Each structure stands twice: as structure tokens, then as C-alpha cells.
Amino acid sequence: MNKLTILAAGLTLALAIPAHAQDLPKLTVYTYDSFVSDWGPGPSIEKAFEATCECDLDLVGAGDGAALLTRLQLEGTRTEADIALGLDTNLIARANATGLFTNYANRPERLDVPITWTDDTFLPYDWGYFAFVYDNTKISNVPNNFEALIAMPDDFKIVIQDPRSSTPGLGLLLWVKEAYGDRAPEIWAGLAPKILTVTAGWSEAYGMFTDGEADMVLSYTTSPAYHIIAEGDETKSAAKFDEGHYMQIEVAAKLASTDQPKLADQFLEFMTSNEFQSIIPTTNWMYPAVIPTNGLPKGFEKLITPSKSLIISADKAQMVRDEALAEWLTALSQ
């Protein structure tokens, strides 16, 4: 390549940046990595919001939900972030304790989340149920609760994620604790021989499952929707457990240190709007916090509906977590 070509390439690059982007107010949203990826909701949401807000929306991926909070704690009030999007109910207590967040301006008229939402700082944008996903062409005798799972034959194996490093892993920990209370250690001891391995993150576990390494993997009831809608593959199902399924509610909040408080509120309002919400189901593969006017996408009706929704309130989750984690470690380290 000669110098002229390089120069030309450089100029093209420079010109490609829209000139007006610099003059518009900038709203910075910290979120998790899969939200901003090309396959996540990020690109569509950025386009939709920028079409109405007269602003430049910057979506920044910062690991996963917990890593995102860590990042904000490190940055403190000097953060460039105006909004944090992607924490879940288990992180709310820790997030509140930082004092970095402030209340949202307007409560949406309606929220289709299975519990009554009372929090004034954190606002849900989607939710889902944790569940074990399996291949319905390989397994006919599907366990319908944890005790049935324990009673499965010896060679029936599941892969789960570590609650110390993964959100679904923590979800399972709280699921067992909420469903079984003091019996949780006994359930974990029973599950131990069924657990092929524990992975640090969701991706390794899901990859191992799709490679046929394990019979079931801890994921979401909405995971099969991805395979049905995006791949036309109906072989993946979630096992319905009669204890109920633990919920994950994903939330966003405004940083108290924001220099764009109005724009931030505008974004939070947009977040529960029809436009944002109709993007969520087939990009984030979760249930929208407000059912879009056209309903859920085709394919979602094939998913299981838990008979009971389990959740530990944000203020208790931290305490329960520590106790449950100790029980988990003891049971699985035998």
C-alpha cells in the first residue's frame, strides 16, 4: 500500500463519522456485553432511541451485570455513565448501598412483570425464569422437580454455572434455597452426583450442552425460543419444575452523577415503551417487562409457563446468598 492509499483510507474514515454527532448531547449507558453485541438488542435500540431523542446514545459493554456494577463502583461519581442497564434483582441491594443511583422520574403505567414492582430507583426492562434446558429428541423421561432430578439414573448429567462467577449460577442457588429452605443442603447433596461439572460462565456450560456433553444445562425458559425462532430448531425444551421457577428481573437505573438527567429520564421512559419492548424478546431472549401491543413473537407460545414464580426480595437476597453459598460449597466439595 502506498502512502496515498493510506491517506485516502484515512480521509474516508474521517469523513464517515457523522459530523453532527459531536454537537448532540451524549447519553452514556453502561450495560452487559451481550446487550451491545451485534446479535443483542443494542444496535436496534440505539437506532430507535436516536431517531427520537436528538442525542447520541453510547452503549458501553462492561462484562456481565455484576462486573458492570463493579465497574461503576470503581469509577464512583466521576463515571461517564448516565444510566446503568443490566443489573438484576440480586444486585439491587449492593447497588443501593453504593449510593450512586437516583430515582427515576416517571413510573410506567403498566408493568407485565409477575410481581408487583415497588422500587423507585430501579426499573425493570425484561425478565425471565431460570430453567434446565434439554434436548427433547434424546430425553423422554423429563424430571419435573429437583427431587425427580436427583432420582434420575446415574448417567444422567447436568451442567451448572458457579454462583460465585455467574448470574444463572447464583439464580440456581437462590432457586433451591427459596424452594427448599432448610432442606437446601440435602437437595444439593442429592444433586451432586448428577452435576457433571460447574463452569465459570453461562457460555461454557451452554456450549458443553449443545456439544452433547451433558443432558441438561442451567439456562432460561426462554432459551428454546432462540432455537425455535432464530434457527427453526424445535429440539430444545425447558423442563418445567413444579416447585416453581426462580425469576431474574433485569433492571436499569439513573446515575445520581449524571450530567444529562432529563435525557436519562427520557431513556428510562423509552425503555418501557412499545418500541424498546418489542425489540427485547428476539434479541435478548427474555420476556419484555411490558407486553408489546402486537403480543409476544410467534414461537414464545411454545415455551413452558411455570406454575409458580419464585423470587427473594432485593433486601433479603444478599443475606440469603451468603448462607446458601456456604451450603452449596459444603455440599459440592464432599
Next chain:
Amino acid sequence: MAHSSQPIRPIHFILGGSAFALLLLLTLGTVIALWWHAETSVALTPSDWSIIQFTIVQALASASISIIIAIPTARALSRRNFRGRQIILTIMGAPFILPSIVAILGILAVWGRSGYISDLIANFGVGPINIYGFGGVVLAHVFFNIPLATRIFLQGWSAIPIEHFRLSAQLGINTAGITRHLERPMLHAAVPGAFLLIFLLCVSSFTVALALGGGPKATTIELAIYQALRFDFNLAKASQLAMIQFALCVVLGGLTILLSKPIHFSQGLDRKVERWDAHEIQYRIFDVFILTIVCLFLFLPLYSVLIRGIIPLFTLPATVWVAALNSITVALLSAIISVAMALTMSALIIRLAHKYQTASQAMEIVSFLTLAASPFVIGTGLFVITFPFISPFTIALPVTALVNAAMSLPFSLRMILPAMIRAESHNGRLADSLGMQTWTRFYIAIWPRLRQPVGFSAGLAAALSMGDLGVITLFAPPDVATLPLIMYRMMSSYQLEAAAGVALLLVSLSLSLFWIFDKGGRLEHNLR
């Protein structure tokens, strides 16, 4: 240490000293930054101690087994000359640079419950095999590290002057004699360093150890650090655990220096080795056997990475190619920084060795610290240090290159320092007596003997940097990604197939970079 009595010039202090200071900043500096930032201090719990214990035991086992297998492998490669040897040597570099998630799935494609081996033995009504547990952890670490140990020992073999082998042949010394008089002293010098490198690499293993370890019993210190940073936001605990990793490194590093007996072969003319002694049939059979086993062990998981990724490779979205360009830039930058640091530090270490042996040895130990350093701690620590002054986004790629360079420094230094010592002791005094000065002296007397290790180190640094997720996760602006980052993002968005394509691209690019640098370093040798 070196026989050189080279004077220490200010330039050595400035260059070597700054490389050294940079290293200290990235390792101890980041830990101290976290400690400073933390508001509380904590005591270690009994479960922390069992984590430390597991970490050490698995690392000891993994390092020992890797070395036991690597010695005959390197010997076979050094005394056999066959077609495809060079290709084997290049591909052997691949396991070492695989991103951990790719390695896990690759190893399981062979050793898993539905892997090649389980499928094979199912025909005989046995299986499936279950590798999860301590064995799985060690197996994975051996897979990663045999190639590294083999390359280090191969370097050792090639440092034995061909004249020694010729003399042995003339004197009728058999293979056992050569082992005793040439190979064993060489190994005695090389094994402790290789052991330390591999041990430290295994200490900082995290996702691989957990996934193949079958449960929380296989928790390493690194996971505990990750948990402390991400889950508990307990900076004090994270820095405390990081200090334990450093302490392990310093203790073992000291032992290594005590144990390894430097050897000095006399100068040779760098011709191609011909091993007349190893023509006997039993040695041939043994060498073929060990090479076949090791190649199968290393290449089958790579084959699965190839098979999985080959089709999606051709349909990857444009963003992947932009990320590939970013990764290559970072890799090249990181290779240059790593080699520059290794060269300047080596020059200073050699010159200090003459007068201040302790200081010189301390520098060598510190050069290992980055291996014991947790990438999470380095990333977070650097973030804490730089954030008040500069937006992390503006320095994402340079910082990633810098940290990756520091991460590969222990390897570069291990390759370049001994070569520089040899060059100094062989050519240094002649050059001095001819009155050669700094640059001329370096270019004419030292550099020709450094080309090969420098090429290798640059290749390794570039390849390692390509595959490493590094600190980019903390610093990446919205529109800048590297290949590993994009691969992880794909995986977390259910794009497992596309991610397999990216993994293949990543491995191919890494190997190409490695090959180009390595080849560049050996060019002159082939011409001679």
C-alpha cells in the same frame, strides 16, 4: 551468570530500568493500587486456604507431567530430521495460545462423554470416560503446556554445539554417554525455569480448571480473586489473594535460581546437527512412538476446533474482520514491546550480574511476576490508577498491547537472556578487544545470536496477545473490539457457531503471526 565484565552505561540503566519499572507497576503497582482503593482489610478463611492448597497441588502435578512428557518429545524432535517436522513445530504452538473457552470445548471433543475416545470405546461396550476432576484439570494444563516445555528444551538442545556431537561420534560415545555428558547438564539448566513458568501458568488458570475440575473443589486462587472483585467488590481480599500468588512466585523463583545450574558450552559454528548415535532402531522406534502419541494428544482437540469453525468462517460478519485488524495491531505492538523489554532487561541483568549478583537475580525473579499476576487485578488496578486522569476508552488498545506484552515477557526473557549471555561470553570479549562500541558492538557481535530467540519471542508474544482477552474488557470503548472479545460476545448471544468460526480465525491468525516471526528469526541460519 555471564562472564561479561561489560561496563554499565547510563543507557542500560535507563532502558532496562524503565522496562523493569513498568513491570513492577503492572504487577505490584496494580495490587497496591487496589489495596489503596480498598476501605477494609480481611482475614483469610479456612476455605481460602483449601483453595490455595488446591491451586498449588494441581499446578505442581501439571508442571511435572508436562515436563516429563516434553523432555523425550523435544529430544525426538532434536535428533530426528523428517519431512513435516517444521509444520509439527509450528502447529504445536497452537494449544498454548487457545482462548480458554475454545480449549475447554476442544479438549471435551476428544476426552468428553461424547468425545472421540468415548465414541470409539463405546463400540466395545465400554465408557463413556469421565475426565472431570483432578485428572481433567491436569490433562487440560498438560495439553496447554507440553508445547511450551518442548520448545524450551528444544532451544536447550540446539544450544549444544554440533561440534560436541561430532566429537562424541568420533570418540564412539553412545547415546547413554551423550545423555550423561551433554543432555543431562543441559536439562539441569533448563528444567527448573520451564517448571516455574508452567507452574505459574497453572496457578493463574481459572475457567479451565473449574470446568474440567467438575465442581467447586477445583477452585483456584484466580477464581477467588474474580469472585472478590466482581461478586463481592472486596478489593482488599482481591489484592490479598494477588499477593499470595506473588509470594508463591517469589518463593519458587528463588528456588529455581538456586536449583538451576547454568552451563556453558564452548562456542560452535552453528551447523546443522547430525546425530549418528541415535540411528539405532530402538531409539528410532521410541522417538516415533513418543511423537505420535504427543501429536495425537495435541492435535485432536485442534482438529475439532478446525472442523467446528471451518464452515462458519466463511460467513462471518464484517465486524469480525475489523476486530481481526484490531487484534493484529495489538499483537504486533505487543510483540515489539515485549521484545524491547526483554532485550533491555537482559542487557541490564547481564551487566549487573558481574558486580551486583543479588540485584541481577532479583530482577530475574521479578520478570516472572507477571505470570503470577491475575489479569483481573492488573486490569482493575490499572483502571483505578488511570481512571482519574484519562478516559479508559482512549487508551484501550495501547493498554491491552502493553499488558499483553508484559504477560509474555517471562517467555521472551527466558529465550533472550540465555542467548545474550552466550553471545556475550563467546563474542563479547572479542568485540571489546576490537574496540566496538554500543550499537556496532550489539549489531555485529550480539545480534546474530539473538535473531532466532528474538524471532521466536516476538512470534510467541504476538500469538499470545491475539488469543488473550486481556484487559480490553475493562477499557474497550463501545465500537472497538478484539477477536477474543467478539468471540465471547457471540457466545453469550447464543451465536455458538459463529463463535467457532471466530475461534478458528483467531487460531489461524495467531499461528501465522507466530510462524512469520519465527521464520524471520531463523532466516539467516537456513541460508548459511
